[in-house]
Amino acid sequence: MGKKQKELVSRRDFLKKGAAAGAGVAALTGLGFKEAKASEAKFDRVADVVVVGAGVSGLAAAVHARDNGASVIVVDSNFDIGGHGMLSGGRVILGGGTSLQKKFNIQDSADKIFLDHTRPGSRVDRYNDRNIVRAFADNNVATFEFLLENGVKFPDKAPDVSGGAAPRLQIAVVAPGGLTVTINGRNGSGVVRPLEASARKKGVEFLLLHKLTGIVREEPTSGRTLGITVTNQGNTLNIQANKGVIIATGGHTGNVEFRRMFDPRLTEEYQQAGEPYTLQNAEGEQAALAIGASLGDTANQTNEGGLAITKTVHIGCRGGYQNLKWNPKSPVFQRAGASGLTVEDWQDLIMVNQLGVRFWNELDGSYDFYAACLGSVVLDGGKTRLGGPIWAIFDADAVKREYWVPNPPNVDLNGYFFAADTIEELAAKINNPYQKRPMPPSALKETVAKYNSYVDAGSDPDFKRPTPKYKIQTPPFYAAWSTPILHDTLAGLRVNAKYQVIDRHFQVIPGLYATGESASGFAMHGLAKCLVSGYIAGAEAAQEASVARPLAMSVGFGNSNGRSLLSSNKPDSIRKLG
Numbered sequence: 136m137g138k139k140q141k142e143l144v145s146r147r148d149f150l151k152k153g154a155a156a157g158a159g160v161a162a163l164t165g166l167g168f169k170e171a172k173a174s175e176a177k178f179d180r181v182a183d184v185v186v187v188g189a190g191v192s193g194l195a196a197a198v199h200a201r202d203n204g205a206s207v208i209v210v211d212s213n214f215d216i217g218g219h220g221m222l223s224g225g226r227v228i229l230g231g232g233t234s235l236q237k238k239f240n241i242q243d244s245a246d247k248i249f250l251d252h253t254r255p256g257s258r259v260d261r262y263n264d265r266n267i268v269r270a271f272a273d274n275n276v277a278t279f280e281f282l283l284e285n286g287v288k289f290p291d292k293a294p295d296v297s298g299g300a301a302p303r304l305q306i307a308v309v310a311p312g313g314l315t316v317t318i319n320g321r322n323g324s325g326v327v328r329p330l331e332a333s334a335r336k337k338g339v340e341f342l343l344l345h346k347l348t349g350i351v352r353e354e355p356t357s358g359r360t361l362g363i364t365v366t367n368q369g370n371t372l373n374i375q376a377n378k379g380v381i382i383a384t385g386g387h388t389g390n391v392e393f394r395r396m397f398d399p400r401l402t403e404e405y406q407q408a409g410e411p412y413t414l415q416n417a418e419g420e421q422a423a424l425a426i427g428a429s430l431g432d433t434a435n436q437t438n439e440g441g442l443a444i445t446k447t448v449h450i451g452c453r454g455g456y457q458n459l460k461w462n463p464k465s466p467v468f469q470r471a472g473a474s475g476l477t478v479e480d481w482q483d484l485i486m487v488n489q490l491g492v493r494f495w496n497e498l499d500g501s502y503d504f505y506a507a508c509l510g511s512v513v514l515d516g517g518k519t520r521l522g523g524p525i526w527a528i529f530d531a532d533a534v535k536r537e538y539w540v541p542n543p544p545n546v547d548l549n550g551y552f553f554a555a556d557t558i559e560e561l562a563a564k565i566n567n568p569y570q571k572r573p574m575p576p577s578a579l580k581e582t583v584a585k586y587n588s589y590v591d592a593g594s595d596p597d598f599k600r601p602t603p604k605y606k607i608q609t610p611p612f613y614a615a616w617s618t619p620i621l622h623d624t625l626a627g628l629r630v631n632a633k634y635q636v637i638d639r640h641f642q643v644i645p646g647l648y649a650t651g652e653s654a655s656g657f658a659m660h661g662l663a664k665c666l667v668s669g670y671i672a673g674a675e676a677a678q679e680a681s682v683a684r685p686l687a688m689s690v691g692f693g694n695s696n697g698r699s700l701l702s703s704n705k706p707d708s709i710r711k712l713g
C-alpha cells in the first residue's frame with residue numbers, strides 16, 4: 136500500500152472510529168485554508184447540521200432540520216439574525232393550494248406553479264432548472280404551512296395576484312417591538328423574527344459574529360463534508376457537522392471580482408440592496424468552490440430577466456434601493472449614512488455620467504437604461520469604455536416640487552450629495568472615491584443648457600425622453616448619487632433538487648447543501664424560493680447518515696486559547712452592533 140493510500144485509509148478509519156482514532160480532521164480546506172495535519176486540527180463544537188447564514192433560507196433550514204430530529208448550530212457573521220429577509224417587504228409568494236388560498240376559494244396546484252416558473256416565453260423562467268422548479272412547486276404548500284406553524288403571521292385576507300396562474304402573494308405582518316427588533320421596520324421582520332423565536336425554542340443554537348472561513352472535507356476535493364471553520368473576534372473555531380453543512384450565505388452581489396465573473400461591467404461603484412445590514416460577499420460560494428463545488432445555471436445571472444440590478448429611487452445616499460428607505464432611527468443607520476431623497480417624478484431631474492453628460496432617457500427603467508449606466512463613458516479618444524457613478528442633477532425648483540429637504544439625514548454629504556450656486560461650481564465640487572475623472576464643469580454646463588433647450592422645444596432628440604418638462608435654472612443646483620444598485624444573486628452553487636451541492640465532476644458532494652441566493656437553478660426573486668430551498672435542505676441534511684458522533688466529547692468545547700466559545704443563546708448578549 137502506497138503512502139497516500141495509507142493516509143487515506145487512516146483518515147477513513149478515523150472517521151469510522153471517531154474520537155478513538157484521534158481527535159483530528161482529515162483535511163481543512165476552503166477559503167484561506169491549507170490542508171492541515173490531523174494532529175493539528177480539532178473540532179471545537181459539533182452538531183448534526185451546521186447552517187451557515189441566518190437569513191430566511193438558513194432559518195428555514197435550521198428549523199426544519201431540527202423538526203427532523205437533528206441538532207443544529209447556525210453561524211452568522213452579522214451581529215443579528217435575518218439577512219436581507221429582515222429588510223425585505225415580507226412579500227411571500229407561495230401557493231399551490233395553501234390553507235389561505237383554500238379559505239378564499241382560490242384554485243391552485245403544484246403543477247400550475249411548475250408551469251409558471253418554466254415558461255419558455257419568459258426570460259426569468261426559461262433558463263430555470265426544471266428539476267429544481269419541480270421541487271419548489273411540490274414544496275410550496277408544505278413551506279407555507281411550516282411558516283404558519285412557526286409563528287409567521289399573514290393578514291386574514293385572500294392572497295394577491297403576483298404574476299402567476301393564481302393569486303399567491305401574502306405579506307407578513309411586521310414583527311412587534313420597534314426598530315431594535317425590526318432593524319428598519321419592514322414586513323420582512325415578520326418572517327425572520329418568528330422563525331428565529333421558533334428555532335431558539337426548538338433548541339437551535341446561534342453563533343453570531345461567527346464568520347465562515349472554510350469548509351472541512353475528508354480530502355481537499357473529495358470525500359465527505361465534515362464541518363466548517365469560522366472566526367469569531369480573532370479566534371478560530373472548527374465546527375463538526377455529523378450530517379451536513381448548509382451554505383446559506385446569500386449570494387455574491389457584494390463581491391466585486393466574483394460578480395464580475397458573470398458580468399465584467401459590475402465594477403466597485405455599484406452598491407448592493409440590503410447593505411449595510413448584511414453583506415452577500417460570496418464567502419459560502421468561495422469556500423465551497425475551494426473544496427471542489429461547481430457553479431450552476433449561470434445564464435440566470437445575466438439573461439436580463441430577473442431583479443439583478445435596479446434603479447436608485449432614494450437619491451443622494453449610498454444605498455437607495457427602491458423598496459428600502461433607511462430610517463434614521465434604525466440601529467444601523469450610521470452605517471447607511473442617509474435615507475435619500477425619494478424621487479416621485481423623474482421629470483424633475485436629469486441624469487449624467489461621471490463626465491457630466493446625459494446618456495439615456497431618465498424615465499426608463501429597462502435593462503437598456505442599465506446598460507447605458509454601465510457603459511456610456513468613452514475616454515482617451517475611444518480607447519476606454521467605463522460605467523462609473525451616475526449623478527442626478529436638479530435645481531431649487533425641483534426640490535420644491537418634490538417637497539425634498541436636501542440636508543442630512545436625508546442626504547449623505549460624504550461624497551454622495553453636493554450643492555452649489557452655479558452648475559460649473561457644482562461639477563467642480565463632485566468628489567467621490569468612485570469618480571475616476573473629475574467632472575468637467577464646462578461639460579455639465581453644456582449638458583444642462585442643451586437639456587433646457589429641449590424643454591423649450593418640447594422634445595428630446597438625443598434620448599427621446601417624453602416631453603421634457605422642467606428647466607434646470609434656479610440656484611442652488613444639486614448633484615445626488617443615483618448609481619444603479621445590485622439586487623438578487625440569480626446564480627450560485629450548482630445543486631440538485633435536494634439542494635445538495637454538485638462538484639466539478641458532476642457528482643454530489645456528500646454532506647454539503649446550498650440554499651437561497653447561494654444556490655443555483657432558479658431565478659425567481661426573493662423569499663419564497665429561499666424559504667422553500669431551506670425547508671427542503673434542512674430535512675434532507677437531517678436525514679443523512681451520521682459520521683463520528685463521539686468526537687465532540689473527546690475534543691470538548693473551547694478555542695485554541697482555552698477560552699470557552701460556547702455561544703450565549705441570550706439575545707441581549709449577542710445583539711450588539713458589530
Ligand SMILES: Cc1cc2nc3c(=O)[nH]c(=O)nc-3n(C[C@H](O)[C@H](O)[C@H](O)COP(=O)(O)OP(=O)(O)OC[C@H]3O[C@@H](n4cnc5c(N)ncnc54)[C@H](O)[C@@H]3O)c2cc1C
Nearest residue numbers: 188190192212218219220223224226347385651652661662
Ligand atoms: C430591501 C430588500 C427588499 C426585499 N423585498 C423582498 C420581498 O418583499 N419579497 C421577496 O420575495 N423578496 C424580497 N427581497 C429579497 C429577499 O429578501 C432575499 O432574496 C432573501 O432574503 C435572501 O435570503 P438568503 O437566506 O438567501 O440570504 P441572506 O438574506 O443574504 O442571508 C445570508 C446570511 O448569511 C450571512 N453570511 C454571509 N456571509 C457569511 C459568512 N462568511 N459567514 C457567516 N455568515 C455569513 C449574512 O450575514 C446573512 O445573515 C428583498 C431584498 C431586499 C434587500
